[in-house]
Amino acid sequence: MINWPNFVSQLFNGLALGALLALISSGLTIIYGTLGVLNLAHGAMFMIGGYAGYVAYTYTGSFIIAVIAGSLFVMVLGVVMERVIIRHFYQRPHEDQLLVTFGLGICFVEIVRLIFTSQSQVVPPPAALQGITSLGFLFYPTYRLAVVGIVAVALGALFLVLYRTRLGMIVRAGIEDSVMVDSLGINVYRVFMIVFGIGAMAAGFAGIINAPVVSLTPGVGDDILVETFVVVVIGGVGSFPGAILGGLIAGEIISITSMFNPGYAYVMLFAAMTLVLVLRPHGLLGTQGRE
Amino acid sequence: MLKQRPFLIETLTAIGLIAAPFVLPLLGFAPNTVNRILVWGLFGLGFDILFGFTGLLSFGQSAFYGTGGFVAAYLLTQAGFPYVLLALVIGMIAAAATGYLIGLIALRRTGIYFAMITVAIAEVFFFVEFNPLSDYTGGENGLPGVPTPSFNLGFTTLHFTTGWSLYQFLALCYFIGVVIALRIVRSPVGAIFSAIRDNPLRATAVGHNIHGYKLAAFVIAAAYAGFAGGLLGVLQAFMPPDAFTFDTSGQLVMQTAIGGRGTLFGPLVGAAVWLSLQDFLQATLGLGAAWKLVLGIVFVLLVCFLRRGIVGGLVDLYGLLTGQRRKAPDESAAQDDAVAAEAPPARQTAAAPMPARQRAGADPSGPILQAKGLTKRYGGLVANSNIDFTVNHGELRGIIGPNGAGKSTFFKMLTCEVHPTSGSIMFEGRDITGMNVTDVCQLGLTKSYQVNQLFAGLTVRENLVIAALSALRGKFKLDLFRSIDSIPGLSEQVQHTLELVNLAARPDTPVSELAYGEKRRLEIGLALATSPSLLLLDEPLAGMSPRERVETVKLLKSISQGRTMIIIDHDMDALFELAERVTVLQEGRVLVEGTPEEIKNNSTVQEAYLGGVHGELAA
Numbered sequence: 001m002i003n004w005p006n007f008v009s010q011l012f013n014g015l016a017l018g019a020l021l022a023l024i025s026s027g028l029t030i031i032y033g034t035l036g037v038l039n040l041a042h043g044a045m046f047m048i049g050g051y052a053g054y055v056a057y058t059y060t061g062s063f064i065i066a067v068i069a070g071s072l073f074v075m076v077l078g079v080v081m082e083r084v085i086i087r088h089f090y091q092r093p094h095e096d097q098l099l100v101t102f103g104l105g106i107c108f109v110e111i112v113r114l115i116f117t118s119q120s121q122v123v124p125p126p127a128a129l130q131g132i133t134s135l136g137f138l139f140y141p142t143y144r145l146a147v148v149g150i151v152a153v154a155l156g157a158l159f160l161v162l163y164r165t166r167l168g169m170i171v172r173a174g175i176e177d178s179v180m181v182d183s184l185g186i187n188v189y190r191v192f193m194i195v196f197g198i199g200a201m202a203a204g205f206a207g208i209i210n211a212p213v214v215s216l217t218p219g220v221g222d223d224i225l226v227e228t229f230v231v232v233v234i235g236g237v238g239s240f241p242g243a244i245l246g247g248l249i250a251g252e253i254i255s256i257t258s259m260f261n262p263g264y265a266y267v268m269l270f271a272a273m274t275l276v277l278v279l280r281p282h283g284l285l286g287t288q289g290r291e
Numbered sequence: 292m293l294k295q296r297p298f299l300i301e302t303l304t305a306i307g308l309i310a311a312p313f314v315l316p317l318l319g320f321a322p323n324t325v326n327r328i329l330v331w332g333l334f335g336l337g338f339d340i341l342f343g344f345t346g347l348l349s350f351g352q353s354a355f356y357g358t359g360g361f362v363a364a365y366l367l368t369q370a371g372f373p374y375v376l377l378a379l380v381i382g383m384i385a386a387a388a389t390g391y392l393i394g395l396i397a398l399r400r401t402g403i404y405f406a407m408i409t410v411a412i413a414e415v416f417f418f419v420e421f422n423p424l425s426d427y428t429g430g431e432n433g434l435p436g437v438p439t440p441s442f443n444l445g446f447t448t449l450h451f452t453t454g455w456s457l458y459q460f461l462a463l464c465y466f467i468g469v470v471i472a473l474r475i476v477r478s479p480v481g482a483i484f485s486a487i488r489d490n491p492l493r494a495t496a497v498g499h500n501i502h503g504y505k506l507a508a509f510v511i512a513a514a515y516a517g518f519a520g521g522l523l524g525v526l527q528a529f530m531p532p533d534a535f536t537f538d539t540s541g542q543l544v545m546q547t548a549i550g551g552r553g554t555l556f557g558p559l560v561g562a563a564v565w566l567s568l569q570d571f572l573q574a575t576l577g578l579g580a581a582w583k584l585v586l587g588i589v590f591v592l593l594v595c596f597l598r599r600g601i602v603g604g605l606v607d608l609y610g611l612l613t614g615q616r617r618k619a620p621d622e623s624a625a626q627d628d629a630v631a632a633e634a635p636p637a638r639q640t641a642a643a644p645m646p647a648r649q650r651a652g653a654d655p656s657g658p659i660l661q662a663k664g665l666t667k668r669y670g671g672l673v674a675n676s677n678i679d680f681t682v683n684h685g686e687l688r689g690i691i692g693p694n695g696a697g698k699s700t701f702f703k704m705l706t707c708e709v710h711p712t713s714g715s716i717m718f719e720g721r722d723i724t725g726m727n728v729t730d731v732c733q734l735g736l737t738k739s740y741q742v743n744q745l746f747a748g749l750t751v752r753e754n755l756v757i758a759a760l761s762a763l764r765g766k767f768k769l770d771l772f773r774s775i776d777s778i779p780g781l782s783e784q785v786q787h788t789l790e791l792v793n794l795a796a797r798p799d800t801p802v803s804e805l806a807y808g809e810k811r812r813l814e815i816g817l818a819l820a821t822s823p824s825l826l827l828l829d830e831p832l833a834g835m836s837p838r839e840r841v842e843t844v845k846l847l848k849s850i851s852q853g854r855t856m857i858i859i860d861h862d863m864d865a866l867f868e869l870a871e872r873v874t875v876l877q878e879g880r881v882l883v884e885g886t887p888e889e890i891k892n893n894s895t896v897q898e899a900y901l902g903g904v905h906g907e908l909a910a
Contacts, residue, residue: 096594
């Protein structure tokens with residue numbers, strides 16, 4: 001009953017989706033871990049990355065410029081958002097932070113809808129990555145293979161920033177105890193701004209990389225946001241390795257379930273999340289005591 | 292607020308609902324819009340109990356709205372069930388049952404985790420409705436043909452059809468919903484909901500099973516959502532599948548925040564603003580799809596600048612306008628307090644000592660607490676090491692020790708806030724090792740905290756009520772419809788505690804307006820109001836001025852009558868004056884134990900303080 005080439009190609013799809021989810025979730029989780037703010041506009045950041053890249057692509061025709069423009073635009077947007085609004089919410093309860101980022105997310109989606117309408121837009125993959133590649137036993141779209149590689153490189157870069165630089169050390173220390181970092185004489189608010197920018201950029205980058213795979217609509221970030229939440233709950237809030245592990249698990253669950261019946265993809269995802277919550281309430285790689 | 296007139300809010304709601312069909316058309320409201328507002332308002336009543344009162348922000352209410360709606364609609368259209376109202380009630384029960392099961396999972400975590408899990412759950416419901424259950428729910432087509440209610444009264448048949456006719460039915464449902472919601476928020480359970488919102492840690496510590504209460508709030512919200520979902524089908528003669536979308540949950544959250552959380556009427560006002568703005572922006576201004584952007588911006592601005600929404604803003608404005616009237620008694624109260632501070636003995640003696648609760652099986656003599664071999668390790672750090680500690684009934688024990696001696700850790704273990712690495716704790720002959728802090732408090736052992744843990748959004752009296760409720764009602768009881776004033780002994784116990792901690796002059800002051808010394812006394816009052824037989828006090832004198840210390844020492848003496856107490860403090864003069872015996876902790880061990888006289892003259896104690904940390908003795 002199982003068609004093996006189909007199964008393997010779904011495994012690859014799961015890997016590509018999982019890698020993307022891992023990247024987006026890393027952005028969400030480092031922002032939450034450092035700033036203590038859950039950014040409900042994160043899905044909108046993903047969507048805006050796609051649209052910013054789309055605009056750059058229509059003007060230049062270069063996919064690489066589109067990727068750079070998409071990521072940078074969202075990073076700047078993230079920094080502005082943090083400076084103008086989010087920083088006023090650090091001292092306010094979690095609920096207010098959720099409400100304001102939720103509202104901002106809606107505003108972003110509606111602004112994009114106003115400019116680009118609800119019609120879907122297409123960004124083609126770069127010429128070199130078009131077509132299909134033979135893996136010997138099956139043919140697979142070249143760009144999707146490339147997505148796995150590109151995202152792996154991006155995650156590697158994020159890893160280097162987080163684990164091999166001074167800033168990364170401060171960020172990781174801030175995830176553990178931001179009050180302590182503050183009292184060590186480090187300006188945590190400047191770090192917060194940078195982290196928000198990097199986290200948003202991760203989503204924006206994923207948004208433009210994903211654009212050739214799934215066509216762009218203003219609502220493209222909504223489902224992604226929900227999937228990211230599941231990833232973060234499975235992996236553990238504030239944990240970068242947890243986001244990667246959770247992303248890959250979620251991607252494979254969605255792809256493999258979809259092979260049998262797409263209607264059950266979310267049910268299975270939810271079942272996995274419930275299982276993790278029951279067995280390891282703090283997530284697979286999360287630490288206890290952080291809410 | 293408005294407490295002296297018991298049915299004022301109910302009466303005003305009824306008048307408003309009766310007047311609406313005559314007034315609202317003049318303002319340009321179509322009957323269908325008003326009906327939709329009522330359904331959203333009813334949906335929001337439950338959500339406000341969950342979010343505004345209990346502090347749990349769920350983004351997944353669409354799951355219950357859709358469940359209730361589709362169960363009712365399925366019964367009425369597919370199953371040929373003839374009774375509309377009964378179908379609505381069955382839908383509500385189905386939603387509540389779903390809420391119970393989902394709550395068991397979602398409430399395993401709090402804060403943002405809870406919000407994320409509810410989002411994910413709601414999304415699953417949406418997919419389940421569309422795919423596995425599409426034979427029952429009609430998938431993306433929904434269920435058309437939901438009938439409107441009619442009631443055969445024998446001599447005549449009441450039939451509610453559309454427009455203002457259906458309004459009568461919806462208004463009655465909303466009114467009943469408001470009456471029930473008001474009873475709930477005025478019940479002891481409602482008081483505990485607010486306590487959970489303000490300080491879940493302390494609500495647990497004063498002996499309430501907050502997990503049970505959170506689940507109750509979640510189920511209540513689900514029940515309201517389910518009933519409102521059923522009404523949506525009745526209203527539209529069609530059960531739309533988009534009841535299950537994330538947008539539904541989002542709109543509910545936004546309407547509640549716009550109208551004002553924690554006000555019950557906020558969601559109704561928010562829905563009115565939302566729907567009328569939508570009509571206005573779309574139809575009158577011709578903005579087309581941009582209406583949602585405008586509403587989004589309005590929402591963000593309100594969250595930024597008007598935290599309590601429109602209704603909350605109006606209440607604050609009303610308070611500001613009538614402020615002068617309210618201010619006057621406040622000031623006299625403050626003066627009163629100043630007078631009290633200067634001539635305290637009269638007031639102090641007026642308050643009779645509050646007896647500890649008599650519990651079955653309590654032996655009035657001999658040891659009340661026995662700790663054996665108590666050890667606590669945090670990784671490599673040993674905070675407490677092999678502590679043996681016994682306190683007898685009626686004793687007043689002092690504990691001193693340099694900073695870092697492990698005093699607070701020791702207290703946390705005794706009250707079961709943290710569990711020992713090894714060793715055992717016996718309280719009144721019962722092994723309490725490994726129990727949780729709520730159960731231990733229910734047994735009669737609680738503590739006041741070194742750093743104030745108050746319910747900051749509530750008044751002094753409300754704070755004490757929450758603590759006293761745990762003593763009078765146990766750790767969990769669902770007396771949702773009982774008035775809080777009808778609990779025997781509650782007002783006496785609260786009044787008594789107020790007098791004991793010398794706050795009787797300002798019971799209705801919000802905690803945020805209290806002076807530091809008053810907060811400290813309330814902190815002790817919270818522990819005291821649970822009528823513990825063993826009361827632990829962690830640095831009750833910390834941060835107080837010398838005069839406040841004298842006051843507080845008097846207070847401690849008066850509450851120690853008929854009760855066992857253990858006090859940690861750095862103020863040795865005070866402690867030597869109060870305590871019959873003193874235990875000295877150093878580096879996680881018991882250094883020495885004896886009468887104050889023995890401790891003062893003990894050379895190892897002098898060594899520990901003078902040789903170890905200079906200046907501690909003077910502090």
